[in-house]
Amino acid sequence: VKLLSLARDLKRRKARDRQGLFVAEGVRTVEALLDSPLRVRGVLCTAALDDRARHLRARASARNIDIHEVSEAEFASAADTEAPQGILAVATIPRRNTGDLPDRGDLLVLDAVQDPGNVGTIIRSAAALGASATIALPGTVDLWNAKVVRSAMGALFTHPVAALDWEQAHEWLQAQGLQLWVAAADGELVGRAMASRTGRVAVVVANEGAGVSAHVARAAHRRVAIAMEPPADSLNVAVAAGILLHELRHQPL
Amino acid sequence: VKLLSLARDLKRRKARDRQGLFVAEGVRTVEALLDSPLRVRGVLCTAALDDRARHLRARASARNIDIHEVSEAEFASAADTEAPQGILAVATIPRRNTGDLPDRGDLLVLDAVQDPGNVGTIIRSAAALGASATIALPGTVDLWNAKVVRSAMGALFTHPVAALDWEQAHEWLQAQGLQLWVAAADGELVGRAMASRTGRVAVVVANEGAGVSAHVARAAHRRVAIAMEPPADSLNVAVAAGILLHELRHQPL
Numbered sequence: 001v002k003l004l005s006l007a008r009d010l011k012r013r014k015a016r017d018r019q020g021l022f023v024a025e026g027v028r029t030v031e032a033l034l035d036s037p038l039r040v041r042g043v044l045c046t047a048a049l050d051d052r053a054r055h056l057r058a059r060a061s062a063r064n065i066d067i068h069e070v071s072e073a074e075f076a077s078a079a080d081t082e083a084p085q086g087i088l089a090v091a092t093i094p095r096r097n098t099g100d101l102p103d104r105g106d107l108l109v110l111d112a113v114q115d116p117g118n119v120g121t122i123i124r125s126a127a128a129l130g131a132s133a134t135i136a137l138p139g140t141v142d143l144w145n146a147k148v149v150r151s152a153m154g155a156l157f158t159h160p161v162a163a164l165d166w167e168q169a170h171e172w173l174q175a176q177g178l179q180l181w182v183a184a185a186d187g188e189l190v191g192r193a194m195a196s197r198t199g200r201v202a203v204v205v206a207n208e209g210a211g212v213s214a215h216v217a218r219a220a221h222r223r224v225a226i227a228m229e230p231p232a233d234s235l236n237v238a239v240a241a242g243i244l245l246h247e248l249r250h251q252p253l
Numbered sequence: 254v255k256l257l258s259l260a261r262d263l264k265r266r267k268a269r270d271r272q273g274l275f276v277a278e279g280v281r282t283v284e285a286l287l288d289s290p291l292r293v294r295g296v297l298c299t300a301a302l303d304d305r306a307r308h309l310r311a312r313a314s315a316r317n318i319d320i321h322e323v324s325e326a327e328f329a330s331a332a333d334t335e336a337p338q339g340i341l342a343v344a345t346i347p348r349r350n351t352g353d354l355p356d357r358g359d360l361l362v363l364d365a366v367q368d369p370g371n372v373g374t375i376i377r378s379a380a381a382l383g384a385s386a387t388i389a390l391p392g393t394v395d396l397w398n399a400k401v402v403r404s405a406m407g408a409l410f411t412h413p414v415a416a417l418d419w420e421q422a423h424e425w426l427q428a429q430g431l432q433l434w435v436a437a438a439d440g441e442l443v444g445r446a447m448a449s450r451t452g453r454v455a456v457v458v459a460n461e462g463a464g465v466s467a468h469v470a471r472a473a474h475r476r477v478a479i480a481m482e483p484p485a486d487s488l489n490v491a492v493a494a495g496i497l498l499h500e501l502r503h504q505p506l
Contacts, residue, residue: 035484121489121491121492124485124488124489125488125489125492127485128481128482128485128486128487128488129481129482129488130481130482151489153487155485158484191503226382226499227502228381228382228383229381229382229383231288231411232380232408234381234406235377235381235495236374236377236404236491236495238374238489238491239374239377239492239494239495240495241492242488242489242492242493242495243495243496243499246496246499246500249480
């Protein structure tokens with residue numbers, strides 16, 4: 001019952017920040033969590049589990065993870081989704097700072113991207129398309145929000161992600177010699193820019209409505225655009241991030 | 254009040270199919286609708302509109318479109334979103350068959366893609382990245398579902414989209430000489446495939462869990478993959494569609 005009230009509490013960002021814990025929900029996400037190095041505090045489940053969830057419960061049990069069986073109604077009160085498959089886990093948030101980021105590869109930077117589904121999808125893409133890390137700048141939704149965790153499909157558990165303020169991020173990017181490229185509709189075409197790149201790149205994607213922050217725009221080395229067919233003048237931010245990351249992969253150093 | 258009950262009714266697919274009408278919600282979407290050739294049946298709004306919505310109301314009024322002002326509660330009963338900006342429009346669904354599809358350019362095919370947000374995002378990408386049309390095969394969510402319309406950000410009003418059964422679609426694709434390429438993790442790398450293409454291409458993206466349908470897989474000319482970094486083995490379907498469409502645009506005929 002203590003785990004139940006903890007899981008309920010962790011729906012609020014303040015509680016996640018204070019406790020350093022988050023909730024992973026659903027069979028696929030809990031599986032990815034158990035496959036990852038993250039520390040799992042406990043598993044909450046209902047009695048009515050399907051085979052895959054039951055197997056997962058047994059796996060957690062074999063690792064001496066606390067398992068609490070609760071009623072459907074209690075479970076629903078802690079779950080974020082409507083059909084949560086009867087299993088969730090509480091685990092430790094891996095707090096990463098600049099010192100924990102790899103000093104190789106290209107990076108992705110999220111500048112005030114607010115939609116949790118988009119942010120999770122982008123982190124899933126960053127991991128799949130070979131970015132070495134992702135930096136989340138202020139204004140970006142909390143990375144450990146249940147919907148971000150779910151949309152990331154496990155990528156948050158292995159791909160290094162750091163929430164940094166701009167000064168920290170900028171200093172580190174400069175020290176690493178990373179070129180800062182911002183996505184901008186009036187920039188040079190991405191294919192051409194990629195072909196002429198001379199070093200590691202940090203690609204910035206921003207809030208769809210507001211665009212990149214003024215201080216990020218000032219620090220940018222290049223502005224890159226994805227060619228579009230009028231009257232269209234924008235793409236979903238997760239689609240744009242995917243295209244830019246895929247292009248970067250095509251033009252490795 | 255007739256328009257109010259009509260808008261409420263159109264939340265159900267059956268009602269949309271029977272009436273041939275759909276609902277477009279929010280300032281940006283209604284703006285795009287008024288910019289499009291689609292026939293608008295009426296506008297429903299509340300009294301408390303911001304400047305942009307008020308301007309939009311005036312635009313509709315100047316075109317002799319029926320405008321009904323309703324209470325906040327009545328409006329909320331017809332709206333799909335939680336913060337619907339107080340304006341929605343009812344418009345005619347442009348029913349398209351194979352005869353309405355252009356006989357030029359590359360195409361996108363949706364094979365049982367169920368998530369409405371993904372489908373709307375994909376149609377937005379298809380329009381922006383220059384696909385000449387999109388075909389939705391059975392199992393794909395209704396294209397005129399409120400969430401699809403919202404996520405498409407107006408693209409549904411101008412980009413030609415046809416919901417076809419497989420036999421119709423296949424016959425038309427063959428008659429057009431379109432090569433059918435399916436996204437598949439174990440296919441040839443997309444960049445290589447694109448560089449060697451010899452004609453118009455119809456790219457198929459499928460349900461993330463189930464993959465392409467057996468009959469579509471049998472008809473495929475090529476299987477193309479996006480290179481991924483283990484342990485990742487998949488991308489969000491809208492991200493994958495965006496990358497494939499962007500690659501097609503890089504290798505025009």
